[in-house]
Amino acid sequence: MVSVWSSPDRPAYPHQALAVVLQVRERRLHAMLWQRPNEPFAGAWALPGGPLRPDETLGASVARQLAAKVEVSHLGHLEQLETRSDPGRDPRGRTVATAYLGLVTTHVDPALPDDTAWHPVDALPPTAFDHGSIVGSALARLRSKLSYTNVGFALAPPEFTVAELRELYVAALGYDVTATNLQRVLLRRGVLEPTGEQAPPGRAGGRPAALYRFVTPELSVTDPFAVFRPPARRGRDDEAEA
Amino acid sequence: MVSVWSSPDRPAYPHQALAVVLQVRERRLHAMLWQRPNEPFAGAWALPGGPLRPDETLGASVARQLAAKVEVSHLGHLEQLETRSDPGRDPRGRTVATAYLGLVTTHVDPALPDDTAWHPVDALPPTAFDHGSIVGSALARLRSKLSYTNVGFALAPPEFTVAELRELYVAALGYDVTATNLQRVLLRRGVLEPTGEQAPPGRAGGRPAALYRFVTPELSVTDPFAVFRPPARRGRDDEAEA
DNA sequence: TGGGTTTCTGACTATCAGGCGAAAACCTCG
DNA sequence: CGAGGTTTTCGCCTGATAGTCAGAAACCCA
Secondary structure (H helix, E strand, O other): OOOOOOEOOEOEEEEEEEEEEEEEEOOEEEEEEEEOOOOOOOOOEEOOEEEOOOOOOHHHHHHHHHHOOOOHHHEEEEEEEEEEOOOOOOOOOOOEEEEEEEEEOOOOOOOOOOOEEEEEOOOOOOEOOOHHHHHHHHHHHHHHHHHHEOOHHHHOOOOEOHHHHHHHHHHHHOOOOOHHHHHHHHHHHOOEEEEEEEOOOOOOOOOOOEEEEEOOOOOOEOOOOOOOOOHHHOOOOOOOOO | OOOOOOEOOEOEEEEEEEEEEEEEEOOEEEEEEEEOOOOOOOOOEEOOEEEOOOOOOHHHHHHHHHHOOOOHHHEEEEEEEEEEOOOOOOOOOOOEEEEEEEEEOOOOOOOOOOOEEEEEOOOOOOEOOOHHHHHHHHHHHHHHHHHHEOOHHHHOOOOEOHHHHHHHHHHHHOOOOOHHHHHHHHHHHOOEEEEEEEOOOOOOOOOOOEEEEEOOOOOOEOOOOOOOOOHHHOOOOOOOOO
């Protein structure tokens, strides 16, 4: 047990770890929220999370508290987002909150407690505290990262067709993207690769789609900034193969 | 005065706001550090910062504590970086620390307390706590943002030549960039504009350089991701002018 | 077997970063 | 006062990549 120390010139504050857990459900991006039964903000919806324990890191804390809500194995990605410290953010007294961004793959439907539900991010119910704006931050983070990293792996099932992947991106980004372009860009970047197999023929006919997977199930950035790059890195000799 | 509340199931922790203040000095990127006189880490160098007060936000706290070190007006940019929560990061007891990234324009030399000094980021002295790795995070953040935002304005003086700006970028990025390309890219993005005047002729002869300034003294992102963009945004009709 | 549907592939275009060299503008020295 | 050196600026070219589009491929159903 680690002792918590405080003194007049080292004031201490309750700290909570929050999580914005996002998942694409029925072609729309949803956030996991739970409904507060008590004041303050009784009836309003809040982000899952809770107090930081004396012996855990914030990352461990948010993972532990999420485990009480969803199967943790469904969490494909978890990263620190930002820390909110407005003294008035909780009317009961000051707390500091560190928010995390969590992503759940779209092909699972984890069981949730009764007070917890998924809400489309473009039509959130009344939210508690500053949680609404935290969801906004998470959205912005996800959307920009979708473009220059492979976070998509955390939203998509292990194998998928390009059309399915496109649906995910459309839902998460909030605007339309073409399957052709999505496929070419991701293939060129080397984050996507065909499995060699093909999906079962669709119910409505049409050419059966090839199956793809993300090459690496870990976050990697694609260095979108061709700008001000060292001239050395000119030719990409990654695949020096006859 | 805001009351701080705590209970067995809402443990509280001392929280400190830290700042990684960076400045380009003599063609090298430096970080501002102060030398600890006492244990733990006596003699090691630490990031400026200190305890969060009960009635201030983290942002206000870091600004306040920096004001004790440097003229705050020199801080061209300040943004939240990340929050460290390893229970063992301070051997005296648990503290949570939220780090900020601060940038100082290169044309000033603010007076510093005796225990505080600038250190080149590529040759840091022994650092206290986890502050060394926090500097690393700040470096990564600055370098990526230099490429897709206009943060440069926070490092550069109000007016400058392209050659001077290039020196700043070289120092901050850690690798060489060409003045030609830097100028063209920033002009094309519209973050840079000529003042119309030109710098006093150099001591070594040569064509006198034109003076430039950053168009906006606030952070703006240049949306580096031409990827997965809504097709609507095709032509840029920002400057629909005869 | 033909029509409809979906996916895949390649060709073409537009945009932008990066490299290179010539021209412009200034200095100093003989 | 002109020649040589230095620094900046500008224009042209190349290469990489995003975006569009149309046609071919592959499947289902009637």
